[in-house]
Amino acid sequence: MIIAIDGSTASGKGTLAKRIAAAYGLPHLDTGLLYRAVGLAMLESGEDPENQAAAAAVAARLEFRDLDRRELRSAQAGAAASVVAAHPEVRRALIDRQRSFARQPGGAVLDGRDIGTVIAPDADIKFWIDASVEVRANRRRRELLARGEEVSSARMIEDLIARDERDRSRADAPARAAPDAVRLDTSDLDPEQVFQAARLAVETKLFLMHAGTPDPRGAS
Ligand code: DC
Numbered sequence: 282m283i284i285a286i287d288g289s290t291a292s293g294k295g296t297l298a299k300r301i302a303a304a305y306g307l308p309h310l311d312t313g314l315l316y317r318a319v320g321l322a323m324l325e326s327g328e329d330p331e332n333q334a335a336a337a338a339v340a341a342r343l344e345f346r347d348l349d350r351r352e353l354r355s356a357q358a359g360a361a362a363s364v365v366a367a368h369p370e371v372r373r374a375l376i377d378r379q380r381s382f383a384r385q386p387g388g389a390v391l392d393g394r395d396i397g398t399v400i401a402p403d404a405d406i407k408f409w410i411d412a413s414v415e416v417r418a419n420r421r422r423r424e425l426l427a428r429g430e431e432v433s434s435a436r437m438i439e440d441l442i443a444r445d446e447r448d449r450s451r452a453d454a455p456a457r458a459a460p461d462a463v464r465l466d467t468s469d470l471d472p473e474q475v476f477q478a479a480r481l482a483v484e485t486k487l488f489l490m491h492a493g494t495p496d497p498r499g500a501s
Pocket of ligand 1: 313314316362363364366367392393396444448
């Protein structure tokens with residue numbers, strides 16, 4: 282079973298993806314970390330993340346095992362990630378490995394922005410997770426504070442709006458919900474409520490798959 286979990290920055294999609302993966306015993310890939318790793322490597326080598334050719338070369342060399350560095354979660358890495366993620370050559374360099382991860386025997390959970398539309402359009406179930414910009418800014422501020430990084434609320438909201446705009450308006454694989462995605466707004470929900478809502482959707486899909494009934498949403 283392939284589960285695609287896309288959504289906006291700090292919407293809660295990462296937390297949900299981890300919980301769903303654990304509940305169904307599936308491997309999980311946070312694809313945002315790939316773009317963060319490319320963005321951070323560019324910053325560390327003194328390159329401008331706008332440089333597409335250099336960023337694509339970094340992406341081609343990227344090893345998935347390099348994805349657990351703590352620095353990847355920083356605000357700086359996130360901002361650079363959004364810039365390198367807009368380069369078509371960077372996306373191309375990362376696509377095959379994400380697709381192989383999705384198609385491994387038994388399936389997988391992937392979270393990102395284009396999983397349901399580009400990486401695994403054939404996913405068994407797709408989610409689009411969102412929340413108001415104020416709620417997302419608060420969540421991201423708390424995460425950064427826990428890491429010792431302090432960002433004002435106004436600055437965080439501004440950053441998120443700029444990031445959302447860049448992610449949604451890029452020509453290649455813009456961040457958007459697949460037409461057959463289940464949409465969840467997490468503004469007024471805690472992580473447990475989000476998990477329960479998503480689990481219900483997965484269970485319904487599994488039931489329909491086993492019963493051989495076509496999904497009324499149109500997904501295969
Ligand atoms: O989810 P995140 O904040 O870790 O993502 C970092 C950036 O990477 C974000 O600006 C959008 C981009 N991204 C993407 O373009 N495609 C993905 N599948 C995942 C993330």
